[in-house]
Amino acid sequence: MATVKVKFRASTIPTKEGTVFYQVIHNRVARQVNTGHKLYSYEWNTPCTEIVFPPGIEDARRNYLTSLKDALHEDIHRFKSIILRLERTGENYTAEDVVNQYLTPSNTGGFMAFARDIIWQLKQIGKFRTAERYTTVINSFERFLGENDVHLDDFDSNLMVRYENFLKSSGVCPNTSSFYMRGIRAIYNRAVEKELTLQRSPFKHVYTGIDKTVKRAVPLKIIRQIRDLDLTIFPVTDFARDIFMFSFYTRGMSFIDIAYLKKKNLQNGILSYRRQKTGQLLFIKWERPMQEIIDKYDTSDTPYLLPIIKDMNMDERRQYKNAAHLVNDKLRKLGEKLGLAIPLTTYVARHAWASIAKSKNVPLGTISEAMGHDSEKTTRIYLASLDTSAVDKANSQILKAL
Structure with a gap:
């Protein structure tokens, strides 16, 4: 099975930032993908292969590093999903195939791949709360799908009815179910806007309203x-x-x-x-x-x-x-x-x-x-x-x- 790691290459000039990249290895063949992100050497822990926050760091830089740390985590998750899909086909594939699918995630047609790409973009522009909400939503949807992704063209009302039944059987209340549905609908509509799929109104038979909440006040x-x-x-x-x-x-x-x-x-x-x-x-x-x-x-x-x-x-x-x-x-x-x-x-x-x-x-x-x-x-x-x-x-x- 292919493996993927985050790597850091320091600049030859000590005062300049180095580059962060991904390394995909399969059958002893390695391929690299540049993330486009930069770090200083003191912001990277090589043994742990992770970003660190140096003492006295300014707010703007801390926010950048936090966003980058989350983005790297999401990308590694996406890489692993691609590798699992390729493994399940039972056919031979190369490190190059993994890289190509990563670089063109929309071509795979997978909803989860598309959703994670949207979340990554939201974090890049600082919309952390929306990114967190979408992450909560797709984590629930992923529990329903298991290890399988669903092609955007297969996204229909039958699928969402099954998902709603899954939520009900899990003891989820109507308002929480509606929260998940509205989040998935927002992501799906983004795919429609990008013309990655046709609008098939998959949410027409599921509940997306808001019930009266249980009384939560005290005297x-x-x-x-x-x-x-x-x-x-x-x-x-x-x-x-x-x-x-x-x-x-x-x-x-x-x-x-x-x-x-x-x-x-x-x-x-x-x-x-x-x-x-x-x-x-x-x-x-x-x-x-x-x-x-x-x-x-x-x-x-x-x-x-x-x-x-x-x-x-x-x-x-x-x-x-x-x-x-x-x-x-x-x-x-x-x-x-x-x-x-x-x-x-x-x-x-x-x-x-x-x-x-x-x-x-x-x-x-x-x-x-x-x-x-x-x-x-x-x-x-x-x-x-x-x-x-x-x-x-x-x-x-x-x-x-x-």
Whole structure:
């Protein structure tokens, strides 16, 4: 079986960047593919054959190296997929065949190959969140396909119905199934736009809508209970609780926005930040409970307001994702101890703030603006599943009248 490795060739001039390339070997014949990317020698670990982040690296360079590291990983995965397909044919092939299929991925007609190419392109232009969403989607689709890719011309409604049935049998809820379907549809439509296949409307018989979400808010008394817990001897859970409360104090700020808050975002008693999801600029009056949380933690070695991204020499996005997993895991366990009927996560703080604001008769437009929604319609949808007390009261009155 052919093998593929990432290689680095240093420049003959010490102050200049070297080149990164792939080496494909089959039957003792080697072929090289230039990636077009450059690195300095101190950014490459030869024994481990991987990119490293040197101390004191600037943000722009760190972002470039992170993007390149992800791109190399995706490319190696694509190479291995090509090799597996060639192996399964049972026919002889050469290292040159592997390289040719890699250089012309669309000619293979495979959806997964095309999808990974799109993800690589998104990372190259800095659209990491879209790339991550597409990666989650195709990982699910790959579990359905197994080791087989599907030709773009074979992408039809029968295939997607089978995939939907696979998701249902795996216990996936309708909204998650719809999320996967809409992601695959977005990738498929890109292939149609590139005229790699004809539009066959493969999603016409599967669910791509959005159901009402299960109520994820908690009342004010639960928020108080969470705030007043003595978690001194459980520092990690204490930190998770502080992040939850900070989100609530800041009108339901999402975890990713909290993670990337910098000290410079707080000026003259106003916290300003731009939502990662929408790019909308929001302003929050700085209140005493927010400062009390900030004062608990030492962030003198970082530009960030809270100790979520703590190591400036490591990938910031990976630190944020690891912290999100840890915080939500601790909150979930905390919620179980409190006997909550719903899983406690940082997102519950956002729902709770909106629900409590509604119960206090805060105008819909004010709630919408506070949460950074793009329209009141979004806020209506958001609040629709949070408070059923009026309906429950009406039902109770009807039953009492029997």
